[in-house]
Amino acid sequence: MSNLDTLKAKIKERLPDLDMVVGWEQGFDPLRATPLFMRTEEDVDRLIWNPLCVHNLATYLPGLKGRKVGVVVKGCDSRSIIELLQEKLINRDDIVVFSMPCEGVVSVRKIQNRIGSLDYVESVEADTGTVKVTVDGSSQSFGFPDVAASKCGRCQYHTALLSDEFVGEPNNEKAEDDYSDVTSFEARPQEERLAFWMTEMQRCIQCYACRNACPLCVCRDHCVAQSRDPHWMTQENSTQNKWFFQVIHAMHLAGRCTECGECERACPVGIPLLLLKRKLNKEIEELFDYKAGTLIDSTPPLQAFKVEEDNINERGW
Amino acid sequence: MSANTGSELKIVGFLCNWCSYGGADTAGVGRFQQPTDLRIIRVPCSGRIDPLFVLKSLFNGADGVLVSGCHPRDCHYAEGNFYARRRLEVLKRFLPILGIDERRFEYTWVSASEGQKWKTVVQTFTERIHELGPAPKLDQCLMERAQAMAMAV
Ligand code: SF4
């Protein structure tokens, strides 16, 4: 029995006690997977687990709070669950976490950048060695690392940090993450940095897919982007206003963001939003030796303090 | 408020009611000469200061932002400034990636009796902001320059 079959069997076993289990199924074409809400055994048969399962399904959990829900997660997704539990945004007793060791997922955007149009994808063969995509009659192959999501190249959590049903051999490989993307961006002149964000944010269409895809953006109808009181944002569609929203998102996620990358993946115009969040995480790790979503009993650093801080100097003048 | 004389820059100050606002008051009662660029906003506690206050000021044309609260361990509400300290430090370190000069933001602690210290803080910070000059405005002009820069790369 393959790992996937074992996983399906486990889900079927637990399903009677659950309202639903969230996983992935094949989407509208061979390249895209889509979230699958399993309520019956027939639904479970449609489950897939492969490098196309890009979505972080933990995003659905806060909205389903109070119901008994199962969820299938990759290693990185499990960090979102831990963070949600830490903040008491979901109940441990209500969720069942299913997982398998993850070898990485693709970035559809990277594939698109290499191929051009992805409107008529005919077939995809993806494993962790190569990804072969056939579009409009012509095939192209890529090395997996070239089209894998950037987060996978620096993954330290191939194995879920939290799971109730784990199928397969845990993979404890840990890649280095030196935040070189952040430091190299910061090495550019200040004016260029500001100009970079202005040109990027000018393309923002204010769809708020970034917010909706984020597992830790939980305010739903109370988001400051729409609220008149407090009135953080205007109704203008100026670049400045759109830029300010991203800064709000980053600040609201400071010390909570697990770098799942959903905000950036979901953005239809490809704004590199994760760079902002990685910058905050880099500083928070340096200041508080803290990585969001790794320890269930710890408190996010901005919701706590030490009377004597280890790494903040008292600002005397 | 005095009319803007052109040479004056816009500095926004967020001061906690119990210490730093009192400190500024002490400086005033002592008739210390101070630069007049600072516009003070009084808040109940430095813990009330959302880092977004600072960012919104900087995005909307402030040339500098100064935050001041009670010294750590002296908070009127016992622990407000401990939370503030973490947030403000993270904020300060966040600014460079946004393309904002982090020297345009500073936070410090001044008690109600430290009139002289308050004067030094205001003077030093105002001088620093004058050295940096007016902050780049996020306006059409900047957009055009940004576009030109993006084309050049
Ligand atoms: S801000 Fe982006 S990377 Fe961070 S948790 Fe939210 S979606 Fe994931």
Ligand code: SF4
């Ligand atoms: S997903 Fe992209 S386009 Fe949509 S609001 Fe966010 S940044 Fe703007």
